[in-house]
Amino acid sequence: MKVFVRSIDSKGTEEVAKATERNKKKETNMGPNSPMDNCISLEDDNSPTVGNNPTIGNNQIVVCAVDRIVSLHRNLLCTALVLTPSAFVISAAQIMVKNSKSKLFRSLVLAITALVLEPTAPVVSPTKYSKRVILKTILGRGDGGAGLVGGRVVIGGWVKTSKEVTKKPVPPPVVEGDKVGSKDVTCVETIPTRLPFFRSIMKVFVGSHEPVREKLDSVVQKLPPPPPPLQQSSLFAVLQVSDGSCAANLQVLVDSSIERPSQVMQTGTCILAEGFLQQPEEPGKHAVELKVAKLLHVGTVDQDKYPLSKKRLPLDMLRDFSHFRPRTTTVASVARIRNGLTQATHTFFMINGFLYVQVPIITTADCEGFSEKFHVSTLLGEKIKQEVITTDDTAGISSETVKASIKEKNKQIEVLQRSDSNKEALAAALQDLQITSELVALMEAKEAAKQKFESRASVKPVLVDFSEDFFSRQTYLTVSGRLHLESYARALGNVYSFGPRFQAQKSESKRNVAEMWMVEVEMAFSQLEDAINCAYDLLKSVSQWALDNCSEDLKFLSKRVDQTIEDRLEKMTSSSFRRISYEAAVEVLKQVKDKKFEATIELGAPLTEEHESYLADEIYKMPVIIDSYPKELKPFYVRLNDDGKTVAAFDMIVPKTAILLVTKLENICSQVGKLIRASQNEERLSMLTTRIMELGLPKEQYEWYLDLRMHGTVIHSGFSLAFDLLVAYATGLIDVRDVIPFPRSHGKANN
Known part of the structure; x- marks a missing residue:
């Protein structure tokens, strides 16, 4: 292996070195005045020589490639196709060092490898569809984003809080001018500019080699740089920005030279900014901050009209602004936990072999048999509008007077028509x-509307002919999807559905609203015990998922809302449940002496929320399953037990949670209570028909449901889980309206 070296003195003049005897043949072949004149050679295991001098000075530079590199580069390029750039360089270096016996050559290879692998600024991958970096990828790291310092990113979000600061200028460092004279150029700096093969590698992995060439050619004296200009104090807007991907905020610095601070500091302002991640000057809760280099978008707000300008609005006030409240940290955390529980629910059923089925929202059957329903109809009565006119120009004038004037005007027009002069x-x-004429029509319409308005109280209701309706029959918003889900369970086995259900209850309960999301399950060839096991496994699974994947939001809500959230979910994943019958529950409650219940406790009467919560919180202190209810308290489709009085159904009651509100420092109880309703449904045609007749339900609405028993009936069971109550249980919020994105309740439907 041969390496040829040219000698250059410190003044830039070249001295001709005599070629060694080992290179005479090559010099002769290349002819006189060859570029290889004045060169020395390096043989394997031999030191380089210049004439009889066995040493090489620091200012001697490698200018020609090594024969072995040329023979190896083809294999190295093939290796690059399957390795990362860094792995390719390391692999190439290992091969060349291993196959070389020259110490100088091995040193050169290692030096070039170190140069190629020189660390660069960290790269933060943007999201696929908006070309911005999600803040969770920065702030969700174990180091809080400190490892990404120096990276250039584009972020977008909304300003949560802000302040204006003035930073004093930092004195510039003293830079000494370059010394007069030449400078030594190392082999590492020269090889990429002189060897074509390494120049190609450097272009691919490092970039252009021109800066090195400039250093190589700089042999002239440089004048010292001029002193830097005096800097002035900088005015910055320090913003706490959130994009909703995590509970943490990114600190963003906007220089006044880029945008006026007042333009970006208002709470709720949306910004899209490009800049560099850097370490904060003052250590604190932020491990990294963004210094903005360019503002790509600013969405301003009207501070006088923006409802979230005030800090820490109570949740009940935020319900009036449901379109803005996701921008608050609390509601955003609840939304992310709700998303996590949704994903956990689907994952549980997919892992256990269930199929997801979408059931209809509009139905012709009353699924519960006794619930209050929303009717769906296009046959709306004639609307009566009362027009309020602030200025009435026709006051005191009757329509008859105006009609008389119309007759006079018609006569005048006839006279003018006979005369062509005017x-x-x-x-x-x-x-x-x-x-x-238009005035007369307006006055007649007003008089007719007034008469209708005055006689509205005497209008009698009329029967609606639903054959003229959109569906040609009476329809409702579904109360439950379990009836429709049964038809798929009898064909596909285990199925589940996840969607909104509706009840027209005019109540102000914190547990129920008009529209609630339910997880509903139907399992063929299963009995009540199977439904109990499946329901409890589901609760354990989603609780563990929340602990594993929503820890940041749970910790935030533990500080802001409920200090017992994580402990409660931990207990749900590990604790068992207590199972008792309805009759036994009534007897236990009757024996309570130190508590006076508002509702009377007696057999046959439904258990109230107060009764159920006392069983779970005070007596058993764990989740309670109450089964064997009287048939009068459950829907018509629940299977009748052998005693003919009770049915195969159960309710799962979770303990109420004593919540310590951090903001108000007061103890209250969450209103979750009954979380799951389940039953083994009636598979016997005769028994189901009898129950429909006993309750006086219209049989024609359930003909399709009875057909499932007539053709290929099977035992089956299932349950319904109130998903909104599950979210309330996991977040510690006491009102279900605060965990639903757009709650619908009696008298409230803002958007």
Whole structure:
């Protein structure tokens, strides 16, 4: 292996070195005045020589490639196709060092490898569809984003809080001018500019080699740089920005030279900014901050009208601004936990072999048999509008008087039409007649509306002919999807559905609203015990998922809302449940002496929320399953037990949670209570038909449901989980309206 070296002295003049005897043949072949004149050679295991001098000075530079590199580069390029750039360079270096016996050559290879692998600024991958970096990828790291310092990113979000600061200028460092004279150039700096193969590698992995060439050619004296100009104090807007991907905020610095601070500091302002991640000057809760280099978008707010300008609005006030409240940290955390529980629910059923089925929202059957329903109809009665007129120009004038004036105007028009001398007067008379006619029509309409409004109280209701309706029959918003889900369970086995359900209850309960999301399950060839096991496994699974994947939001809500959130979910994943019958529950409650219940406790009466919570919180202190309810308390489709009085159904009651509100420092109880309702459904046609007749339900609405028993009936069971109550249980919020994105309750439907 041979390496040829040219000698250059410190003044830039070249000295001709005599070629060694080992290179005479090559020099002769290349002819006189060859570029290889004045060169020395390096043989394997031999030191380089210049004439009889066995040493090489620091200012001697490698200018020609090594024969072995040329023979190896083809294999190295093939290796690059399957390795990363860094792995390719390391692999190439290992091969060349291993196959070389020259110490100098091995040193050169290692030096070039170190140069190629020189660390660069960290790269933060943007999201696929908006070309911005999600803040969670920065702030969700174990180091809080400190490892990404120096990276250039584009972020977008909304300003949560802000302040204006003035930074004093930092004195510039003293830079000494370059010394007069030449400078030594190392082999590492020269090889990429002189060897074509390494120049190609450097272009691919490092970039252009021109800066090195500039250093190589700089042999002239440089004048010292001029002193830096005096800097002035900088005015910055320090913003706490959130994009909703995590609970943490990114600190963003916007220089006043880029945008006026007042333009970006208002709470709720949306910004899209490009800049560099850097370490904060003052250590604190932020491990990294963004210094903005360019503002790509600013969405301003009207501070006087923006409802979230005030800090820490109570949740009940935020319900009036449901379109803005996701921008608050609390509601955003609840939304992310809700998303996590949704994903956990689907994952649980997919892992356990269930199929997801979408059931209809509009139905012709009353699924519960006794619930209050929303009717769906396009046959709306005639609307009565009461017009409020602030200025009435027709006050004191009757429509009959105006009609009389119309007759007079018609006579005038007839006279003008017989005379062709005054066409302008005729046109004016026609226009006046048109205005008067419109006035009469308006007055008649007002009088008719007034009569209808005054007689509205005496209007009697009329029967609606639903054959003229959109569906040609009476329809409702579904209360439960379990009836429709049964048809798929009898064909596909285990199925589930996840969607909104509706009840028209005019109540102000914190546990129920008009529209609630339910997880509903139906399992063929299963009994009540199977439904109990599946329901409890589901609760354990989603609780563990929340602990594993929503820890940041749970910790935030633990500080802001409920200090016991994580402990409660931990207990749900590990604790068991207590199972008792309805009759036993009534007997236990009757024996309570130190508590006076508002509702009377007796057999046959439904258990209230107060009764159920006392069993779970005070007596058993764990989740309670109550089964064997009287048939009068459950829907018509629940299977009748052998005693003919009770049915195969159960309710799962979770303990209420004593919540310590951090903001108000007061103890209250969350209103979760009954979380799951389940049953083994009636598979016997005769028994189901009898139950429909006993409750007086219209049989024609359930003909399709009875057909499932007539053709290929099977035992089956299932349950319904109130998903909104599950979110309330996981977040510690006491009102279900605060965990639903757009709650619908009696008298409230803002958007």
